[in-house]
Amino acid sequence: MKYRALCRQLGYEFTRPELLRQALTHRSHGSPNNERLEFLGDSVLNCAIAARLYQTYPRLPEGDLSRMRAALVKEQTLAEVASGLKLGEMLMLGEGELKSGGFRRPSILADALEAIIGAVYLDAGFVAAEGMILALYEPLLQDLDPKTLAKDPKTQLQEYLQSRKLALPQYEVLAIRGEAHEQEFEVECIIPGLNIRSLGEGHSRRSAEQNAAVAAYQAATHD
Amino acid sequence: MKYRALCRQLGYEFTRPELLRQALTHRSHGSPNNERLEFLGDSVLNCAIAARLYQTYPRLPEGDLSRMRAALVKEQTLAEVASGLKLGEMLMLGEGELKSGGFRRPSILADALEAIIGAVYLDAGFVAAEGMILALYEPLLQDLDPKTLAKDPKTQLQEYLQSRKLALPQYEVLAIRGEAHEQEFEVECIIPGLNIRSLGEGHSRRSAEQNAAVAAYQAATHD
Numbered sequence: 199m200k201y202r203a204l205c206r207q208l209g210y211e212f213t214r215p216e217l218l219r220q221a222l223t224h225r226s227h228g229s230p231n232n233e234r235l236e237f238l239g240d241s242v243l244n245c246a247i248a249a250r251l252y253q254t255y256p257r258l259p260e261g262d263l264s265r266m267r268a269a270l271v272k273e274q275t276l277a278e279v280a281s282g283l284k285l286g287e288m289l290m291l292g293e294g295e296l297k298s299g300g301f302r303r304p305s306i307l308a309d310a311l312e313a314i315i316g317a318v319y320l321d322a323g324f325v326a327a328e329g330m331i332l333a334l335y336e337p338l339l340q341d342l343d344p345k346t347l348a349k350d351p352k353t354q355l356q357e358y359l360q361s362r363k364l365a366l367p368q369y370e371v372l373a374i375r376g377e378a379h380e381q382e383f384e385v386e387c388i389i390p391g392l393n394i395r396s397l398g399e400g401h402s403r404r405s406a407e408q409n410a411a412v413a414a415y416q417a418a419t420h421d
Numbered sequence: 422m423k424y425r426a427l428c429r430q431l432g433y434e435f436t437r438p439e440l441l442r443q444a445l446t447h448r449s450h451g452s453p454n455n456e457r458l459e460f461l462g463d464s465v466l467n468c469a470i471a472a473r474l475y476q477t478y479p480r481l482p483e484g485d486l487s488r489m490r491a492a493l494v495k496e497q498t499l500a501e502v503a504s505g506l507k508l509g510e511m512l513m514l515g516e517g518e519l520k521s522g523g524f525r526r527p528s529i530l531a532d533a534l535e536a537i538i539g540a541v542y543l544d545a546g547f548v549a550a551e552g553m554i555l556a557l558y559e560p561l562l563q564d565l566d567p568k569t570l571a572k573d574p575k576t577q578l579q580e581y582l583q584s585r586k587l588a589l590p591q592y593e594v595l596a597i598r599g600e601a602h603e604q605e606f607e608v609e610c611i612i613p614g615l616n617i618r619s620l621g622e623g624h625s626r627r628s629a630e631q632n633a634a635v636a637a638y639q640a641a642t643h644d
Contacts, residue, residue: 234475237483241464241471248464249542252457260460319472324547
């Protein structure tokens, strides 16, 4: 079978290989494609990762678990796992997507991986899909550092400053641009003790502050 | 056991009843409470409902499946299922929450139901939790009408007007109130052919429009 190498890497043999074929078919190639399988696989992935984090970190509050899961199931992470499986080479894409390099696009790779998870769920149930997910994610799960990964940038910056007994950062909105439903915020993060001023932009005040905190944290820790 | 009636309604007997007790304990009552179980149960619920919808509606595109799921797992729906189980009477709440009627609050009821789902998952695995979820949701699943439930109010209104060959509705922002990060939008929905003008409010322009569409649809279909 054409997909033998992929199945070996997935550690899973399909009873119905047509499900794998469908999971690798982008909507630009026609029907049946992987859009519905992606919907299914996304929720199976979320559930398997939630259960694993719940059991691995019995003392972490749910906010931390939630942030860790978000980092593990976000498009970029999925696309990296998909690249490791060389999914791009096996995707069936329409001509336009082929020409524009769709087989390298993170969203297309991530969707295909979720669709494969959905296909395994349909082929053999939750436990089989969970087993494959945990095997694929094992290296990432080993690398997880709940102390940093789980924390948002503002919290991370604040704890860093507290550990050095420095004053907490101040955030100031410098500008709000654009119409009401698509505003852009520009925020400055100021750390007086380190003479650091950094800027962040975002579609909400909160996201602009988080981005400013990222820049400030980098400036503070690279001095 | 204190929870016998509840277990009968859930159709599930716990091997570890302390998990059920924890699922019914709100954080205001102390630790261990149901916050982490809720995180887990939320993802199990999402997955079980996604799989059920995927299999029940083989022709629906993933956008419709996604909207149907959102309607089934939203706080209000969960709180209604929880009320049917009389969860409120069994919750362990702190004194402040007790006095302020926390046992009736939709968010507290919804969280407790999700936590019970997480507890069953821990007690006996995915298939047991899925079985309980589908039994609890059976009446709701029977009532689901993909033609209406799956569609957001604006789409529903638009299709209704098209089916009667009427001009499409217009939406106008009447007012934007409040500071940038907590704005309130007021939108008017106008259907010239039916002489209908309805108002909607929301924290985004989109949600205000959707609310205005709900009111306009009701006005249009009750004439």
